[in-house]
Amino acid sequence: MIEIQAPTNCPSCDSLLEWSNHLLYCRNSNCHSQSVKRLEHFAKTLKIKGLGPASIAKLGITDIDEIYALSLQEICDLLSSEKLGNKLYNEIENSKKASLEALLPAFSIPLIGKTAAEKLSKVCNNITDIDYDSCARAGLGEKATESLISWLRKDFYCFYDGYLPFTFEFSSTNTSIPSKGVVCISGKLNSYKTKAEATKVLEELGYTVKSSLTRDVMILVNESGIESLKTQKAKESGVQIVNNLKTFILENI
Secondary structure (H helix, E strand, O other): OOOOOOOOEOOOOOOEEEEEOOEEEEOOOOOHHHHHHHHHHHHHHOOOOOOOHHHHHHHOOOOHHHHOOOOHHHHHHHHOOHHHHHHHHHHHHHHOOOOHHHHHHHOOOOOOOHHHHHHHHOOOOEHHHOOHHHHHHHOOOHHHHHHHHHHHHHHHHHHHOOOOOOOOEOHHHHOOOOOOEEEEEEOOOOOOOOHHHHHHHHHHOOEEEEOOOOOOOOEEEEOOOOOOHHHHHHHHOOOEEEOOHHHHHHHOO
């Protein structure tokens, strides 16, 4: 029997490989092969026809922002074809219209695919709305949330913010119900089984729900009757205090 020796280094960048669940991984974020695969995934997800492995190699691009830095003439010259260059340029231009629910899965963020993006589109207007609170309200799991927040901090805000030609808005922004106000739920509820259930009802009626008492909060729900610091602060700021959410909702439908 011939014994097969597992490789110790990445065949692309020569970095040391790491074992994880009986599989070998290259952890070098600057690995050329990984960069190309990320570009291929981005192009495929946004349906940029003509931006495959061969054209990526000819264009000499290694990161997403470089796709949009190329001029029409540069693309034509690098592809050695005016016809192919024009087609690809138009595809790239059309991709700039992509909404955030299409963009997020294209960035190869672990555990963030189409389903997660669609969930976020229900509670967020744009990428700056994404945080731990909005991820929780969207129903994302702990690992998916950590993965997304980590990508935002380490990759997007450091490298991509301002360098990509997208609005980074969810398409539902234009069709969502106008907000009736911002609500903060404090403590345990009596009128609903869970805060998640109450939040869903409020959002369907056009309210924005937050877990903390920010400046834009107009209504504080406190059904426990406990005079918390949050409640005291709300009273001092002139925020409406609601002691029965279900009654409040019925009165304001």
